[in-house]
Amino acid sequence: MIRVFEAPFDPAEALATFIAGAGEGAVVSFVGIVRGEGGVETLTLDHYPGFTEAEIMRVVGALIARHGLSAATVIHRYGTMRPGEPIMFAATAAPHRRAAMRALDELIDRLKTGAPFWKKERRAGSDHWLEASDADRADAKRWVASDG
Amino acid sequence: MFGRLSHLAIDSRDVPPSISDSAALRAHLGDQWPELNDLKVKMAVNRTLVHGIVPIGEDDEVAFLPPMSGG
Numbered sequence: 058m059i060r061v062f063e064a065p066f067d068p069a070e071a072l073a074t075f076i077a078g079a080g081e082g083a084v085v086s087f088v089g090i091v092r093g094e095g096g097v098e099t100l101t102l103d104h105y106p107g108f109t110e111a112e113i114m115r116v117v118g119a120l121i122a123r124h125g126l127s128a129a130t131v132i133h134r135y136g137t138m139r140p141g142e143p144i145m146f147a148a149t150a151a152p153h154r155r156a157a158m159r160a161l162d163e164l165i166d167r168l169k170t171g172a173p174f175w176k177k178e179r180r181a182g183s184d185h186w187l188e189a190s191d192a193d194r195a196d197a198k199r200w201v202a203s204d205g
Numbered sequence: 206m207f208g209r210l211s212h213l214a215i216d217s218r219d220v221p222p223s224i225s226d227s228a229a230l231r232a233h234l235g236d237q238w239p240e241l242n243d244l245k246v247k248m249a250v251n252r253t254l255v256h257g258i259v260p261i262g263e264d265d266e267v268a269f270l271p272p273m274s275g276g
Contacts, residue, residue: 089276103207105268108252113276133276145276172276175208186209189275 063136079150080127085157086148093140102135103175124160170197208271228258
C-alpha cells in the first residue's frame with residue numbers, strides 16, 4: 058500500500074499495521090527521519106498528486122514481483138517538517154528474510170533518487186531547492202544491473 | 206509546476222491551438238520561460254512521463270518537472 062500525505066504519523070503504528078497483514082516469514086522496515094545537519098530549520102516537500110503515488114507504486118510493484126515479496130508498503134509525507142520528524146516509512150515482507158532485506162535496501166535506494174518529490178531546505182531564514190545527491194545516485198545505480 | 210519551477214504562472218489559455226505536440230509546447234513556452242528549455246526539466250502528459258514527442262490536445266494535463274530531489 059502506498060500513502061502520500063501531509064500529516065505527521067507514528068512509525069510504530071505503521072509497522073504494527075503492516076505486520077498484522079504481512080503473513081509468515083520476515084518483515085523488514087525503515088524509518089526516514091528529517092536531518093538537521095548544516096543548520097536546517099525546516100524541510101518542505103512538494104509533490105505532484107497522483108503522479109507521485111503512481112511512480113512509487115511502479116517501483117514497489119516491480120520489487121514485489123522480482124523479490125517474491127508477500128507485501129510492501131511506503132508511507133511518505135509532503136509539506137513542511139522539522140528535524141527529528143519521521144518523513145518516510147517503508148517495509149517489506151517475504152517468506153524468508155534475505156528477500157525482504159534486499160528488497161527494502163533496493164526500494165530505499167530507488168526512492169532516494171527516483172521518487173517525484175521536490176525538497177526545499179530552509180537554512181538561516183532562506184530557502185534552497187535540492188536535487189538528489191551524487192551519493193544517492195551512486196546507491197541507486199547499484200541496482201541498475203538487475204533492471205528489466 | 207513543482208519545485209524550483211513553482212513560481213511560473215503558465216496559463217493554458219495563452220497556448221495557441223496550433224500547438225499539437227509536446228516539443229512544440231516546450232518550444233513555445235520556452236520563449237517566455239527559458240528555464241523550461243533546460244533538458245533536465247522533464248514533461249509529463251496526463252501524469253505519465255514523456256519520452257520523445259507525444260501529441261497534446263486542449264484537454265490534456267501537462268506538467269513540467271524540474272530535477273527531482275527524491276524521497
